[in-house]
Amino acid sequence: MHKLLLAALLAGSAVASPLLTQSAAAADLRIGLQEDPDVLDPDQSRTFVGRIVYTSLCDKLVDITPELKIIPQLATGWKWSADGLTLTMDLREGVTFHDGTPFNAEAVVANIERSKNMPESRRKSEVKSIESVTASGPYQVEMTLAAPDATLLAQLADRAGMMVSPTAAAAAGADFGNKPICSGPFKFVERIQQDRIVLEKFTDYWNADAFHFDKVTFLPIPDTTVRLANLRSGDLDMLERLAAPDAAGVKSDANLQYAEAVSLGYQGITINVGNGDRAKNPFGEDARLRQALELSIDREALNQVVFEGVFAAGNQPFPPTSPWYDKDVPVPARDVEKAKALMKEAGFESFDLEVQVANNPVQTQVMQVVQAMAAEAGFNISLKSMEFATLLQEQTAGNYQASQVGWSGRVDPDGNIHQFMTCKGGINDSKYCNPEVDKLLDAARTSTDEADRKAKYDAAREILAKDLPIIYLYHQTWIWALDEKVEGFVAYPDGMIRLENVKFKS
Structure with missing residues (x-):
């Protein structure tokens, strides 16, 4: 009797095994994003996280x-x-x-x-x-x-x-x-704002065999601590932009993997100098106040306090490691007395300034450090915290005085500067406009001689270092954390998540 029961159970398990194998083969990847993307239209969008989604979609x-x-x-x-x-x-x-x-x-x-x-x-x-x-x-x-x-x-x-x-x-x-429709390895299923974006494998993709997930879900989780906790609990399989202070903990965790790549971009403070009525104030109209704010900031200290020295201090659209970096315009040292003198020259002993900031802990801490430093020079900075896509909408509309925001960077240097600094640039939210800068940046686009291009970028930077429509703060290192079961991931300097040949370990 027991032998018959055992045989029946074994026979049943043999029949069931293909179903189990099929179930095990189904692979759904969950990726934690630091923000919710803006509109999912490549022609209209501007967010970094949107580009991460596009890497799988378009x-x-x-x-x-x-x-x-x-x-x-x-x-x-x-x-x-x-x-x-x-x-x-x-x-x-x-x-x-x-x-x-x-x-x-x-x-x-x-x-x-x-x-x-x-x-x-x-x-x-x-x-x-x-x-x-x-x-x-x-x-x-x-x-x-x-x-x-x-x-x-x-x-x-x-x-x-x-x-x-x-x-x-x-x-x-x-x-x-x-409802975006592209030709990438995954196709759009649904989006719930501030909650999730779901894609599923496109079986007719031209290179479908290189993609191993049936579904990819992107989950915006602005809080870096919560995002990491979700990875550790198994609710995420990977996350982008691990907070620098958590790097050591992830490296020492046998259940997790760590990956990093130096970024092409920057983080800074974009200033409204010509975008509607909110530019019509001394900070938008007098470069001396902007220069004073820059001199009140110790970028190296900011990097140490917030990022434990993992990132690089910066004052240009290109990181110091880039061949396009202008070494003749190094990161200025903090000079509170000079900042005060510039403010006084502009007619102020103190100045009230509102800076909008994304509602995640990292960017909030960045601006809290800047806020404390600037206070010593006489700046009374109030922080306006908001969801990232909303922050960008307010910038575009000109409904801001200053905004802590960054750029993920581009392969060609033009992508880090032209669209932000030319009079009709597509992402020129400060509405800065200087014909001489336009002339230099337009000319740099047409030259195939790298030395000639660099000379033009250097000349433009000399002007921009005085006008300061953007005060550059630092250049980040992209850091990813992954569950140990994920294999095949390759870190790219553009910060994108490419899923070709990425899969769960057998």
Whole structure:
């Protein structure tokens, strides 16, 4: 009797095992984000975390390696004309968008024209050099430039090169971000603001075998402590932007993995100098007050207090490790007496300043340290805490005096400065406008000589160091923490999470 029961149980388990194997094969990845992205439309969005979601959702014409080399993605090859005015790209065949629309040359033409012409597009300055784009074959496009543009390929490795379904884009217009349809390895399922963004595997993806998760869920958790606690409890499988003070603890935890890469970007304080009525105050109108605020800040101390020295102090859009960094304009030492003298010269013994800041502990602590330092020079800083996407909306609208905000950085130096500092730059929320800076930065875009480009960036920086529409504070190191069961993750300096060949250990 017992032998029969045992045989039946064994037979039952043999029958059940394929089902168990199927269940075990299902893999859902949960990623903790520091903020909730803004609109999920590559042409309209601007958040760093939005770009993380796009990495799984929207393929680009080209991508980068961890060493920042441009490599094929939807474009398989490209060549420049001798005069640098025509870029010809050969496109990948057999690709479809998530709604079944075929990817081809006409789709690329529609995407570039959308970036150039859609009223809500924030990519206009990034593709400004493209005078026209035509389909020179079913899977080939020619981009004709008004002038040589050394930055264009790098732009096409980011949101300007992300391809969305022209069918869906035409139907949805400015509301495309409510249900984004691209051609990436995962397709959009749902979004609940401040809670989650859910993607599922796109089985018809051209490189589907390299992606091993059935579903990817992005969970915005602004509190770094809570985000790490969720990873440790098993409610997350990985997180981005681990707080620097937690790095040692993660490294020593056998159940977790640690990964890092020096970033391409910066964190700073953007100042409203010309964006509506809130710029019409002494801080927005008198550079001496902005210079005084900068002199009141000890960037090295800020790095030590908040980040335990893991990050790098900075005063430019490029980190000190970058070949584009202007060594003739080093990080200024703190000088409270000089700051006071500048304030007095501007007619103030003290000055009230409101700075908006994202409602996460790290950025809040950054501004609390700045607040304490600036107080010694006579600045009375009040902090206005808000959700990150709202903070960006307020910046765009000009409803701010100063804002602690950063930029994740771009492969080409132009991406860190042109759109912020030129009069019509797509992300120039300070509305700073200096024709000489425009002239220098526009010229740097057209030169293919690196020494010539650097000289122009240096000259622009000399002006910007005095005008200070942005006070740069530091350059962060991207830090990821992962559950020990995750394998295949590669850290990139752009901070993106690429899931190709990433999977759970067997």
